[in-house]
Amino acid sequence: MGLLYGLIAVGLALIFGLMDVTNFAHGEFLMIAMYASFFLFTFFAIDPLLSAPLVAAAMFVFGAIVYLLIVRFAMRAKANAGMVQIFTTFGLAIVMRGLAQLFFTPDYRSIPQSWLAGKTISVAGIFLPEPQLVGALVSIAAFAGLYFFIHRTDFGRALEATREDPGAVALVGIDKNRVFAFGWGLGAALVGLAGAIMAVFFYIYPDVGASFALIAYVTVALGGFGSVFGAFAGGIIVGLVEAVTALMLPPSLKSVGIYAVYLLVVFIRPRGLFGSM
Amino acid sequence: MDKHFAARRRRDLIIAAVLAALAALAPLFVKNVYIQNIMVLTLMYAALSQSWNILSGYCGQISLGHALYFGIGAYTTELLFTKFGVLPWFGMLAGGGIAAVIAMGLGYPFFRLRGHYFVIATIVIAEIGLLLFQNWEWAGAAMGITIPVRGDSWLKFQFMRSKLPYFYFALALCCLAWFVTWWLEDSKWGFWWRAVKDNPEAAESLGVVVFNSKMGAAAVSAFLVAVGGAFYAQFLAYIDPESVMGFQFSLLMALPAVLGGIGTLWGPVLGAAILIPMTELTRSYIGGSGRGVDLIVYGTLIVLISLALPQGLVSLLSRSKARGATR
Numbered sequence: 001m002g003l004l005y006g007l008i009a010v011g012l013a014l015i016f017g018l019m020d021v022t023n024f025a026h027g028e029f030l031m032i033a034m035y036a037s038f039f040l041f042t043f044f045a046i047d048p049l050l051s052a053p054l055v056a057a058a059m060f061v062f063g064a065i066v067y068l069l070i071v072r073f074a075m076r077a078k079a080n081a082g083m084v085q086i087f088t089t090f091g092l093a094i095v096m097r098g099l100a101q102l103f104f105t106p107d108y109r110s111i112p113q114s115w116l117a118g119k120t121i122s123v124a125g126i127f128l129p130e131p132q133l134v135g136a137l138v139s140i141a142a143f144a145g146l147y148f149f150i151h152r153t154d155f156g157r158a159l160e161a162t163r164e165d166p167g168a169v170a171l172v173g174i175d176k177n178r179v180f181a182f183g184w185g186l187g188a189a190l191v192g193l194a195g196a197i198m199a200v201f202f203y204i205y206p207d208v209g210a211s212f213a214l215i216a217y218v219t220v221a222l223g224g225f226g227s228v229f230g231a232f233a234g235g236i237i238v239g240l241v242e243a244v245t246a247l248m249l250p251p252s253l254k255s256v257g258i259y260a261v262y263l264l265v266v267f268i269r270p271r272g273l274f275g276s277m
Numbered sequence: 278m279d280k281h282f283a284a285r286r287r288r289d290l291i292i293a294a295v296l297a298a299l300a301a302l303a304p305l306f307v308k309n310v311y312i313q314n315i316m317v318l319t320l321m322y323a324a325l326s327q328s329w330n331i332l333s334g335y336c337g338q339i340s341l342g343h344a345l346y347f348g349i350g351a352y353t354t355e356l357l358f359t360k361f362g363v364l365p366w367f368g369m370l371a372g373g374g375i376a377a378v379i380a381m382g383l384g385y386p387f388f389r390l391r392g393h394y395f396v397i398a399t400i401v402i403a404e405i406g407l408l409l410f411q412n413w414e415w416a417g418a419a420m421g422i423t424i425p426v427r428g429d430s431w432l433k434f435q436f437m438r439s440k441l442p443y444f445y446f447a448l449a450l451c452c453l454a455w456f457v458t459w460w461l462e463d464s465k466w467g468f469w470w471r472a473v474k475d476n477p478e479a480a481e482s483l484g485v486v487v488f489n490s491k492m493g494a495a496a497v498s499a500f501l502v503a504v505g506g507a508f509y510a511q512f513l514a515y516i517d518p519e520s521v522m523g524f525q526f527s528l529l530m531a532l533p534a535v536l537g538g539i540g541t542l543w544g545p546v547l548g549a550a551i552l553i554p555m556t557e558l559t560r561s562y563i564g565g566s567g568r569g570v571d572l573i574v575y576g577t578l579i580v581l582i583s584l585a586l587p588q589g590l591v592s593l594l595s596r597s598k599a600r601g602a603t604r
Contacts, residue, residue: 082392084583092576098571102570253412262401
């Protein structure tokens with residue numbers, strides 16, 4: 001479960017953590033990705049596992065468009081840019097939820113039969129549900145990929161430089177909007193991947209994003225802004241804490257443990273575990 | 278410069294008095310209960326947003342967890358009333374006091390945090406409060422509390438037949454929140470807060486006790502919001518954790534101030550006057566079908582307004598005034 005939180009958080013780690021843009025619609029990105037893989041399955045019988053790359057590609061385009069149409073202008077605000085970002089993306093989230101209700105109805109849906117559903121695999125005598133296992137593997141791969149991307153490629157350097165000083169970056173001929181549109185696309189593609197995998201074993205409904213979004217923010221902040229590895233570690237910690245809390249407290253209180261650990265960590269380390277900002 | 282400031286403050290006070298008087302007369306002309314209801318909510322959100330603005334606007338500590346104080350105000354009042362028979366008036370003050378103490382208790386560790394870490398901490402603490410209340414059997418858990426009907430009386434602050442008493446209380450609360458803001462704007466605290474917001478290090482070096490001024494702002498802000506929560510509980514006569522402590526509330530409280538102009542005296546009132554009727558009207562005319570069209574319209578408007586006017590509607594007024602002055 002922790003690695004799944006990590007997978008949801010990795011896209012946010014890129015947008016929120018590395019580009020320092022608040023995205024309150026992250027949960028809704030997840031929601032539409034889940035719907036996308038649901039419909040690909042229902043109408044074309046494509047298994048979520050196969051459609052995951054398709055969903056991710058579609059989400060990439062969607063994320064880039066959202067940046068170019070909306071977020072670009074929100075970042076231009078000179079005064080209280082933070083609040084403008086919060087409320088434009090919050091408004092976007094409301095619109096997306098409304099659209100989902102309108103077109104997909106508020107019904108709970110699920111993907112009944114997929115290759116992985118209900119199967120378990122036995123590793124050294126421990127039974128593990130396959131969907132979660134695949135989710136965990138994809139999550140690790142996504143983090144490794146992002147880490148490599150940020151630290152080893154020109155694009156990663158351009159991204160960090162753009163966040164640090166957009167003016168100076170323009171002087172060396174980097175188009176800020178292109179870099180950030182690409183970053184948003186990538187962030188959305190990652191959450192698209194998460195959505196496709198989660199569609200296998202979670203109910204899909206218009207408000208599904210909200211329940212995961214807050215945990216994703218906490219995961220990113222727990223690990224520390226500006227650190228890909230931090231978000232990965234944050235995801236694992238969140239998963240472990242949730243499992244431990246669920247053993248000690250009633251299930252409805254399981255998130256309390258996660259929140260308490262976040263508070264504890266930032267009181268001791270105000271910049272998260274591995275944060276640089 | 279100083280003279281201008283004093284003149285502007287006197288003018289603000291006069292405008293506020295005139296507006297309050299006009300608002301007080303409004304029920305004479307508006308008999309429609311539905312519209313009266315919208316007016317009560319508008320005034321309440323104006324008051325809440327004004328209170329939120331003290332901590333988040335003036336002092337610059339963006340809180341998205343004020344639903345916690347709102348819920349504490351509502352729950353303190355109703356628990357005292359239903360379990361111990363304490364009159365809501367005392368419950369209201371008790372709720373405000375408890376909220377202020379909690380705000381300061383939380384401020385102690387929280388105010389060390391900066392930026393996103395602070396904002397997320399405020400969201401998280403309100404969420405913890407929500408979950409605890411949802412699981413607290415004695416306080417009604419997720420079912421909430423229904424306030425028993427004991428007949429219309431000012432003593433019990435309960436009115437079934439008419440909305441007017443609620444209207445006047447909401448108006449009074451709105452005026453109080455506005456007046457507190459107005460008064461603080463020119464006080465030592467007001468200047469300290471703006472200094473803390475603009476540059477905490479510089480403020481500290483000039484002798485502003487940054488930590489204490491944040492604590493002061495948090496306490497005042499939480500107290501007023503909790504009184505608003507107590508009012509809301511009496512107004513609805515029913516509360517449950519999600520409806521008084523949900524995350525939506527924290528955002529709804531901040532939204533009028535942001536749209537109107539964050540950190541300004543008139544922003545919250547102006548924002549609420551436009552936003553709340555708009556919300557209610559879209560909900561009742563387009564919504565109701567359960568198909569989410571009202572959400573689409575509402576969300577689109579929020580996106581457009583925050584993109585078009587990043588400094589809030591107040592900036593429009595001052596811009597046209599500045600233009601008038603140069604002419």
